[in-house]
Amino acid sequence: MxxxxxxxxxxxxxxxxxxxxxxxxxxxxxxxxxxxxxxxxxxxxxxxxxxxxxxxxxxxxxxxxxxxxxxxxxxxAPRQYESTVLQIRNIADEIAARGHRHTARVLALESSDDPNAVAALELDTGPVFHSRIVHNEEGEPIQYEDRYVNPEVFPEYLAQDFTVETPNNYMVRLAPIQRAEFRIYAQKPDAHVRQHLAMEIGEPCLLLLRRTWVGKDVATSVRLWHPASRFHLAGTV
Amino acid sequence: MxxxxxxxxxxxxxxxxxxxxxxxxxxxxxxxxxxxxxxxxxxxxxxxxxxxxxxxxxxxxxxxxxxxxxxxxxxxAPRQYESTVLQIRNIADEIAARGHRHTARVLALESSDDPNAVAALELDTGPVFHSRIVHNEEGEPIQYEDRYVNPEVFPEYLAQDFTVETPNNYMVRLAPIQRAEFRIYAQKPDAHVRQHLAMEIGEPCLLLLRRTWVGKDVATSVRLWHPASRFHLAGTV
DNA sequence: AAGTGGTCTAGACCACATC
DNA sequence: ATGTGGTCTAGACCACTTT
Missing domain, CATH: 1.10.10.10 (Winged helix-like DNA-binding domain superfamily/Winged helix DNA-binding domain)
Incomplete structure (x- = not known):
């Protein structure tokens, strides 16, 4: 030194x-x-x-x-337990752990120039990758996933079949996540999300925002909507 | 100095x-x-x-x-309305960290024989201690706290003035919290909570349930309601 | 050019735990 | 008594922003 x-x-x-x-x-x-x-x-x-x-x-x-x-x-210091707030990233695994069947429907998988997304990924210019996927547990929608992905970190993102493997599984398989930031909101969904989650009008959503880092790059920024009546977060510290 | x-x-x-x-x-x-x-x-x-x-x-x-x-x-820094899920902090400190004024109103401070509360504290028999407090940030209600406390761990709980010190602060001052379990819900509040939080009808709550352990005893079990429009949880991993 | 924060040094005194 | 971390000083050089 x-x-x-x-x-x-x-x-x-x-x-x-x-x-x-x-x-x-x-x-x-x-x-x-x-x-x-x-x-x-x-x-x-x-x-x-x-x-x-x-x-x-x-x-x-x-x-x-x-x-x-x-x-x-x-x-x-003793090892810190990770909470389910983190494990949420593997919705398919959580569903499997409950002995249920996970299915997914890909609504969109595309390039995007949304300036908010570019900013969320801390990039100067787009395009970035974008996917929207509904995850089902036993055929019932449980999560609406709206994800933006850094093309520099995952250049092959658009070529994947996300009915077979979840985006998060794909990403943690390729690159180790080193840091994550999350926010949790209770929010009323817009009509689009509400319909895809088969929710009744007035029912709130539990909304989880996450950004994850690979090295110094923001790898992905995702919004996860969950129907409040069918979902909650839990964990221990 | x-x-x-x-x-x-x-x-x-x-x-x-x-x-x-x-x-x-x-x-x-x-x-x-x-x-x-x-x-x-x-x-x-x-x-x-x-x-x-x-x-x-x-x-x-x-x-x-x-x-x-x-x-x-x-x-x-600009005001941040967020809270940390993984750390065990108290609302007064978080408000102070934002440079704001914290006030509290004690709605109830009493003994209780609620069998659900006794069970949540993993005790065989009551009574247990019970408090209900509304916390305000800059005079605006931000958290409705409904707490049950194990009398064996905090025998002097009922004698405290929780307008001066939050229950959480009182407890971590007396005993080190060794484990915590939490659940997070998006939920519509009942009329009582909604009125004390000055919320509009239809606005959801972010509800945080938490149990904390001191040694092998459940020290406290608490339900924290937050108006979704004024509050969210956040953290990094 | 002047002012700011970012880092670093080579000392120092102290409270506390351990031996 | 020794070693540990907690704090503090009075300098210093630097990168950067503002004027």
Whole structure:
């Protein structure tokens, strides 16, 4: 870790240290409960000031990766359970886990220049890929999926048959999702969504918005509508 | 801001600076979009090193309270009406983080023998404690909280003043929450909830059910109703 | 050119846990 | 007593935006 960032603005030292620790956790060299080298040790290892190590470890604690105890040491935090809010991405798997039959109907699979979608994917220009799919459980519609996809990350998206494999399954199969952002709303559906979900007028939807990252790119931005009477989200922390 | 914390471990300087900025946002001296004094100015104002001011402002940015632009300045972030599902935070903190004023009205605080509540707390017999509270953000109702509490875990629950401290804050202060289970629904509120949340007829609620464990005991079981037009849940993974 | 935030250093004192 | 993390200082160089 050179004192001066060399060229082209490489990562700052504290960020490099964070990634170094994260990498060790990912490849199993550090397991939950393990002691992480002390600040003093890392100062020697990386040749930086203690403040720099301190910032790296403090931020990892704020992110829930590490636990720090004054007078004792720094430890790898226990693994955090993922909630169903994440697993929702595999609606087909969830349906299968309930012993039910999943079917899908592809309403649209196309290129799009929707500026909102381009912005949601954090791209400068379009076109982007777009799909609209209704997922059924035992023939009953349970999810209306409106998805935009980054063509740079998934160039073959439009060539897939999404009645066989869900878009999300296709994507996690090709690229590891590294980060996700979600929002959950209760919302009245528009007529289009309401009809495709066979909902009664006045019934609300549980709307889940998700954006997922692959590396530094937004890979996909999706809106998932679910009829409130037939669906809810659940999980543990 | 004395250089040396005097006695009894007062708040560290960076934390005092954070609260000072948050207070100014709360009382309206700083509004979304406003320029926050620069690091150099705060160094003079508080008599601390620039690193200390830098940390305070950096953490407020990480919390979504401020936006910082190199070469330009530090700005108050636009209001965010969202909440975090995966973390266990309380509504008062979230409102404070948005720079807003939280108030609460206690509708009920009592013992209850509701068999459903006793079962939800996984107890054999009642009574259990029960509270119903409406939380307001800037005077506008944002959450209707219907909570049952395990008397064995929080025997002094009924003696608290929940206009001063939220039940959640009271409980996490006394006992560490070790596990939580949640369910999220989109639901039409009943007339009682709808009126207390000042909602229009037909507007759906985002309903969050949560049970939390302290050790092997269910500590609390709570239903949180939020008006869909004014509230959503959000988070990252 | 001046001002801003982003990062970093090489020290320091402290509270606390462990040995 | 030793080592740990928590905080803080008084400088510094840099990239960037604004004037």
């Amino acid at each position: 050179q004192n001066k960032p060399a060229r082209g603005t490489p990562l700052p030292a504290y960020e490099q240290i964070k990634r170094h620790v994260l990498a060790q956790i990912e490849n199993g060299l550090l397991k939950p409960g393990d002691v992480v080298p002390s600040e003093t040790e890392m100062v020697k290892e990386f040749g930086v000031a203690r403040m720099t190590v301190s910032r790296a470890l403090r931020e990892l604690m704020a992110e829930g990766v590490l636990n720090r105890v004054r007078g004792s040491g720094t430890y790898v | 004395q250089n040396k914390p005097a006695r009894g471990t007062p708040l560290p300087a960076y934390e005092q600076i954070k609260r000072h900025v948050l207070a100014q946002i709360e009382n309206g001296l700083l509004k979304p979009g406003d320029v926050v004094p620069s690091e150099t100015e705060m160094v003079k104002e508080f008599g601390v090193a620039r690193m200390t001011v830098s940390r305070a402002l950096r953490e407020l940015m990480a919390e979504g309270v401020l936006n910082r632009v190199r070469g330009s300045g530090t700005y108050v």
